[in-house]
Amino acid sequence: MIKTSFEIYNRYLIKIMMISVIIVIPLTLFLYFATIYLYDFMEADQYPNLYMLFFIIINFICLIPMYRKLAESDLEDEEDPTIWELIKEFLKHFGMVLFISVPLFLIGLIGMSLAFIPTAICGAIMLVFPFAVHYLDIKKMLTATGSILKRENIFILLDLAIVVSAQILIYSLIMQAFANFENSYYVYGITRALVNATVFPLLIFYLTQRYTVELNEQRTEAR
Amino acid sequence: MFHFRGLIQAIGVSLVFIIFYNFIIGVFNLLPVEWVVLSTFFVSYGSVGILAPLWNKQAPYTAAFFAAVVLSVINLMFSMIVLRIPVLFEPNTVNENLLSSTVFSLITAFLFIQINKRMGREHDD
Amino acid sequence: MTDNIQTLKKKNVWLVILLSIITVGIYIGYWFLSAKSSFQLINKNNYIPFKWWMVATIYLSLSVILSLIGEFILSIYGLYILDSIDLIFAYFFLGLLYYSIFRIKELLEKHDDEMKMNKYLLFFFHIWYIQYKINQSIKREGGK
Numbered sequence: 001m002i003k004t005s006f007e008i009y010n011r012y013l014i015k016i017m018m019i020s021v022i023i024v025i026p027l028t029l030f031l032y033f034a035t036i037y038l039y040d041f042m043e044a045d046q047y048p049n050l051y052m053l054f055f056i057i058i059n060f061i062c063l064i065p066m067y068r069k070l071a072e073s074d075l076e077d078e079e080d081p082t083i084w085e086l087i088k089e090f091l092k093h094f095g096m097v098l099f100i101s102v103p104l105f106l107i108g109l110i111g112m113s114l115a116f117i118p119t120a121i122c123g124a125i126m127l128v129f130p131f132a133v134h135y136l137d138i139k140k141m142l143t144a145t146g147s148i149l150k151r152e153n154i155f156i157l158l159d160l161a162i163v164v165s166a167q168i169l170i171y172s173l174i175m176q177a178f179a180n181f182e183n184s185y186y187v188y189g190i191t192r193a194l195v196n197a198t199v200f201p202l203l204i205f206y207l208t209q210r211y212t213v214e215l216n217e218q219r220t221e222a223r
Numbered sequence: 224m225f226h227f228r229g230l231i232q233a234i235g236v237s238l239v240f241i242i243f244y245n246f247i248i249g250v251f252n253l254l255p256v257e258w259v260v261l262s263t264f265f266v267s268y269g270s271v272g273i274l275a276p277l278w279n280k281q282a283p284y285t286a287a288f289f290a291a292v293v294l295s296v297i298n299l300m301f302s303m304i305v306l307r308i309p310v311l312f313e314p315n316t317v318n319e320n321l322l323s324s325t326v327f328s329l330i331t332a333f334l335f336i337q338i339n340k341r342m343g344r345e346h347d348d
Numbered sequence: 349m350t351d352n353i354q355t356l357k358k359k360n361v362w363l364v365i366l367l368s369i370i371t372v373g374i375y376i377g378y379w380f381l382s383a384k385s386s387f388q389l390i391n392k393n394n395y396i397p398f399k400w401w402m403v404a405t406i407y408l409s410l411s412v413i414l415s416l417i418g419e420f421i422l423s424i425y426g427l428y429i430l431d432s433i434d435l436i437f438a439y440f441f442l443g444l445l446y447y448s449i450f451r452i453k454e455l456l457e458k459h460d461d462e463m464k465m466n467k468y469l470l471f472f473f474h475i476w477y478i479q480y481k482i483n484q485s486i487k488r489e490g491g492k
């Protein structure tokens with residue numbers, strides 16, 4: 001699976017770079033500056049770190065529908081989507097992703113008092129549902145999410161750990177290079193944006209291969 | 224008939240527009256504050272008035288109306304929770320806000336639909 | 349086809365107007381809910397959201413009760429907040445009302461060829477105008 005995701009990454013390198021320049025880097029920069037602004041502006045009792053956590057989550061999951069489409073059209077040998085189509089895919093599903101993830105995040109926050117069990121479940125759902133958000137019918141979307149959750153159950157948490165740890169690892173490795181310089185907000189923000197632009201497509205291609213139901217069914221039938 | 228998904232899509236795209244527009248304006252300091260507020264109002268409810276009918280062809284006006292109401296409720300909630308302005312203490316302001324936003328988005332939707340109709344007729348001929 | 353229109357009940361228009369003013373709009377919700385079975389007889393796949401009308405009726409009744417006893421329970425700020433929330437929901441119900449009456453218009457015009465509804469009158473007099481038209485149609489059917 002990892003090999004295939006590298007192959008897809010390699011094949012669409014120029015498209016991925018274009019999308020990164022148009023969407024991923026500005027989005028990351030915007031969310032990063034928004035967190036800094038909130039930290040300056042808010043008092044401690046307003047919990048700016050919770051907003052920061054939400055921004056980081058949103059930064060990852062609202063890019064999923066776009067890259068999922070790219071990966072799926074490659075895996076199913078469909079016509080390559082153009083850059084404009086991918087941007088439209090992002091814009092179209094942004095509202096839905098936001099609409100579902102905000103309540104899930106709130107439930108996860110409130111559920112922290114219950115030994116983190118609701119938080120883990122909500123995190124798993126938040127990771128999975130953007131892969132099903134392209135279904136036009138909301139009911140079908142929910143059943144697809146449910147079936148993925150049932151099939152993968154505990155391993156989704158492992159995926160969550162992979163996503164988080166890969167990001168932290170790469171971010172900290174790159175920060176090592178800048179450690180000796182005089183750093184400002186901008187350096188951190190731009191580094192973050194570049195890391196996101198390079199790492200997210202790979203992670204999402206990998207996860208798409210794991211979660212997309214029809215593809216897996218086809219593969220089992222072929223065997 | 225009424226597509227809930229179309230409504231959510233329109234609101235999401237409109238939010239992206241607002242964020243993008245305000246980010247540009249805020250970074251480059253282009254306008255004075257009053258104009259920022261006014262132009263944000265036009266951008267947000269105007270875009271919703273155009274996009275909601277686009278994804279809800281069978282019930283365009285309802286879509287525009289609901290999208291405007293939901294957007295203003297989101298705005299109220301944001302100013303209540305994040306900025307801590309007690310907006311709900313002033314029912315008159317809430318009413319003005321809702322009324323102006325819905326009226327503006329309905330007017331935009333009306334103009335958009337009329338223009339679309341004209342253009343559609345020209346294409347048919 | 350002529351039998352089906354009889355399933356719609358005849359109501360006095362003036363009574364409908366009076367009741368909806370006296371009950372501060374709760375009657376509008378009740379009107380939709382009471383007409384639910386007849387509209388479903390005409391066409392099973394209608395798009396009128398009766399589920400939401402249930403919610404609207406319950407909320408409207410609760411809000412009337414709260415505003416009546418609220419002065420004794422709530423402080424002045426509580427009353428203001430209640431007012432604002434009422435306003436927000438009122439806008440939602442306004443959208444719901446106009447969505448459903450135009451769906452009813454389409455439904456009835458498709459069902460009864462002789463029934464023609466004026467858009468603007470429908471906009472200003474919503475369910476009262478629909479009730480008036482239904483009464484007319486029943487009268488016509490009875491006259492034949």
